[in-house]
Amino acid sequence: MTSRPRRPSPRLASALRPPRFTGRLHDARTATAVGRWLGLAFAVCFVTGLLSHYLQQPPDWLADHLPARPTWGYRLTQGLHVATGLAAIVLLLVKLWAVYPRLFVWPPVRSVRHTLERLSVAVLVAAAVFQVLSGLLNIAEWYPWPFSFVPVHFAVAWIAAGSVLLHIVVKAPEIRTHWSRRSTGTLGLPAEDVHDRRSLLIGMGAAVGAVTLTTVGQSFTPLKTFDLLAPRHPDHGTQGLPVNRTAAAAGVAARDLGAWRLEVTGPRPYTLTLDALRALPLARVRLPIACVEGWSVLAEWDGVRVRDLVARAGGRPGHSALRVTSLEVSGSYRVTEMGATYADDPLTLLALALNGRTLSLDHGFPARMIAPNRPGVLQTKWVHRLEVL
Structure with missing residues (x-):
């Protein structure tokens, strides 16, 4: 006597059945309306991120031609980068x-084209x-990961940008159909969806506004x-400026x-x-001073013009780059290079005082770099050696 196969229980069958979604706002019109703002945020992030990366790590052919003006340039672009990046989380x-x-x-793939489309979306x-x-x-x-943030973030930015462009190309007909407000009526969507969608978009805008207002x-x-929500406040810190890397973290002690001595090498060291x-x-x-984390503060700095130090060492005005070495024990930016445009700018100082007071140890005592339109990680603290290149 053979036994008949047992049917799966109703509960198991229900669990195996693909989910059904009845919400009307899970549609192409809503996705397109949100996608416009998300695409704009990603575009601003990508462009400003490129500027930040090449200011921090310029290729050799560009290093001596990076602009030192406007003085507030990096402050603006990196502030935009972080602000739009935070807004993009909500979007x-x-x-x-x-x-x-x-x-x-269901089924998850229907054709080769559909498979490629789903892979690109993934x-x-x-x-x-x-x-x-x-x-x-x-x-x-x-940084809860084993890799270096800067090169990986830079590389994935190109992947994200390419994926966005590919997605726009693949979805162009659908995007075109749902781009304008008039598409709602022409597509025969229920009238009540207009109000629900408007409420969703207003809520999204309010959330973006709240995040921006409390961090920018x-x-x-x-x-x-x-x-209220940003990890740095422009007025909180030693001498009225935030501090990212303290002297203790850098291994610099006052007793040392x-x-x-400041060593300056060149034709006349x-x-x-x-x-x-x-x-x-x-x-x-x-x-x-503007940091890659997004905070920036305007301050008064007193010090010696770098171009005077370069000239005294025999450097050529407007043609001599500079290598700057810090006393800190280790760190990705312990040794930095400054292109000729920065080194020759009259606003670039080897600073000795901040806001009328001698530099504190956490702000780079006895001497630090300050230059216009330059990332904060390159405004080297605890300088002890300058090499005229």
Whole structure:
């Protein structure tokens, strides 16, 4: 006697059945409306991210031609980069909410073209999520991964940009159909969807506005009163400026600075004590210091013009680059290079004082670099050696 095969229980059958989505806003019109703003945010992030990367790590052919003006250039572009990156987190979440039912389409692939389309979307989503989350953790200076953030973030940015362009090309007919507001009526969508969609978009805009208002004050100081969620406040820190890397973290101790000397190498090398450096003609400049994490502050700096130090060592005005070495024990930016345009700019100083007071140890005592339109990680602290190249 043979037994009949047992049918799966109703509960198991229900669990195996592909989910059904009845919400009307999980549609192409909503995805297109959100995608316009998300695409704009990604475009701004990509362009400003390229500027930041090439200012930090310029190729040899570009290093001596990077512009030192406008003085607030990096402050603006990096502030935009971080602000739009934070806004993109909200936009990306809404976009994924609008399209996630398509992840459960059955069958999962219907043709070769459909397979390639789904693979491209998978790459796009993975790259986009990685970029916004890794950028957020970088702002908080938390790195729970084994790789170096800068080169990986830069490489994935190109993958994300290429995926976005491919997605736009593949979805161009659908995007065109749903781009304008008039498409709602022509497509015969229910009238009540218009109000629901408008409410969703208004809520999304309010969330983006709230995130921006409570974080952008770290770089746009007129709004610093509302700087509640950003990890840095422009007024909090030693001498009125935030500090990313303290002297203790860099392995620099005050007791080791008693015999400090500034070494300047070149055709005519020389050495200066701190008193001898202070005895040279000093200049005062008002420049922002802008960090890659998004915060920036305008401050007054007193020090010796770098081009005067370069000229004394036999460097050629406007043609001599500079290698700057810090006292810090280790770090990716312990040794940095400054192109000829920066080194010759009259606003570029080897700073000795900040806001009228001698530099604190955390701000780079006894001497640090300050230059216009330059990332904060390259404004080297605890300088002890300058090499005229």
